[in-house]
Amino acid sequence: MMDQQPLLSVIVPCYNVEKYLDKCISSIVSQTYINLEILLIDDGSTDNSGMICDAWQERDKRIQVIHKQNEGSSYARKTGVEHVTADYITFVDADDWIDEDMYLNMMTALISTHSDIAQCGFCYAFEDGSIKRRSFENRNGSFEIFDRMKSVSLILEDKEWGSYMWNKIFKKHLFEHIEFPKGRALFEDLAIVHILFHHASQTVYLRDDYYFYLQRIGSISRSKHIYDNKMKNLNDAYISVYERYCFIEQHPEYHSNIIFAKNCAIFYGMQVLRYSMMYPYFFPKDNCHWVEKQLHTIGLGFTQKDMMKRFFRPSMRVQAFIFFRCPACYKMLIKILNTRILKKIILSLHLHVRCVIKFLRLPH
Numbered sequence: 001m002m003d004q005q006p007l008l009s010v011i012v013p014c015y016n017v018e019k020y021l022d023k024c025i026s027s028i029v030s031q032t033y034i035n036l037e038i039l040l041i042d043d044g045s046t047d048n049s050g051m052i053c054d055a056w057q058e059r060d061k062r063i064q065v066i067h068k069q070n071e072g073s074s075y076a077r078k079t080g081v082e083h084v085t086a087d088y089i090t091f092v093d094a095d096d097w098i099d100e101d102m103y104l105n106m107m108t109a110l111i112s113t114h115s116d117i118a119q120c121g122f123c124y125a126f127e128d129g130s131i132k133r134r135s136f137e138n139r140n141g142s143f144e145i146f147d148r149m150k151s152v153s154l155i156l157e158d159k160e161w162g163s164y165m166w167n168k169i170f171k172k173h174l175f176e177h178i179e180f181p182k183g184r185a186l187f188e189d190l191a192i193v194h195i196l197f198h199h200a201s202q203t204v205y206l207r208d209d210y211y212f213y214l215q216r217i218g219s220i221s222r223s224k225h226i227y228d229n230k231m232k233n234l235n236d237a238y239i240s241v242y243e244r245y246c247f248i249e250q251h252p253e254y255h256s257n258i259i260f261a262k263n264c265a266i267f268y269g270m271q272v273l274r275y276s277m278m279y280p281y282f283f284p285k286d287n288c289h290w291v292e293k294q295l296h297t298i299g300l301g302f303t304q305k306d307m308m309k310r311f312f313r314p315s316m317r318v319q320a321f322i323f324f325r326c327p328a329c330y331k332m333l334i335k336i337l338n339t340r341i342l343k344k345i346i347l348s349l350h351l352h353v354r355c356v357i358k359f360l361r362l363p364h
Helices: 021-029 049-059 073-083 102-112 148-157 172-177 188-198 226-250 252-278 287-298 314-325 327-337 341-361
Strands: 008-014 036-043 063-068 088-091 117-126 143-147 168-171 202-215
Touching: 008 021, 008 049, 008 073, 008 102, 021 036, 021 049, 036 049, 036 073, 049 063, 063 073, 073 088, 073 188, 088 102, 088 172, 102 117, 102 168, 102 202, 143 148, 148 188, 148 202, 148 252, 168 172, 172 188, 188 226, 226 252, 226 287, 252 287, 252 314, 252 327, 314 327
Parallel strands: 008 036, 008 088, 036 063, 117 202
Antiparallel strands: 088 168, 117 168, 143 202
C-alpha cells in the first residue's frame, strides 16, 4: 500500500437507479484505497435516487451530493468534474459496482509509472448473479505501459480497450481539453475518451477485471416513447462516431485507424439515414440532408474491399453500394422497404414458384 494516498475524486451520475444505487455506493466506500472524494450527481431523478444519495452523505463524510436538473449523463459528469478538488478523477455508473481493490491497484500503477491514465479490465454482470469474463487470460496483477500513439490507436480500434469512462483513472489536467457533449444519454464516451488519451503522454493498463458492468434486463422502457429513445440513441451514436472519424482525419498520426473509423461511421450513418427517411418525426429537422452529405464525404475512396464483415453483412453491402453510386435509387429502395409492396411481391413470387414446382411434379 502507498504510504501516502493522493486524493482521488469519484464521480457517480445518478438518474432513476434506486434499485442499484446502494450496491454501487457501498462498493465505492468499501475501497481499500480510502482517500476518496465521492461526488454523487443526482441528475433530476424522479424516483428515490436523490434521497438515497442524501442518506449516504449523512453516513460517510467523503460523500458530497449535487442535485441538478436532468441534462443527461454527459453533463452530470461535467458537473462532477467542475466540483472535484483532487488531481485524479474517475467515474462509476450508478447501476454498476467495483472490486474493493480496484482503486488501490490502479492508483499504485498510475503513480509508480508516472502515467496520465490508468485503465483496468472489466466483466459483464447480470441480474441473476452470473458474471461473464471478457477473456480467459490468467490475471496476476501485472500491468503494461503504453505511449500516446499506441494508446490512442488501441482506443480507436475498440477491441479490448473499450471507450468507457468508468474503468479508467485520469489526471485532472486532461479535462482542460474536453467539451462534454450536452444531451447525450448514451455514447458520450465515444466522443471524448480518445481525446483524453490523445493528451496523455503515457498510460498504464491493468488487465485484471476490477469493474462489474451490469447488463440490465428490461432497462429500456416499454412506454410509448420507446422508439423515440431508440432513434435518439442511434442518432447520438452516429454523431459520436462521426466526430471520432473527423478527429482521425485531423491527426495524420492516427490514419492507420481511418478504415475502421469509416466503417463505423458509415454503418451507423446509413442506419440513421434510413430511419430518418422512414420516421422523420423522431429526428432533428433536416437530419436526412446533413447525414447524407456527411456520408458522401466519408465515403470518398471507400470501396467494397474496405468494408469489414464486423459492420457490413451482405444486405448492408448491397445498400452501401447502391447509396454511394445512386442516392436516388437508394432512397427509392428505402421507400419500398418501408411499405408492404415488397412483402406482397415476395409473397406473390413465392406462390408462383410453389405452383410451378407443383406443376412440374405432375405426371405428363
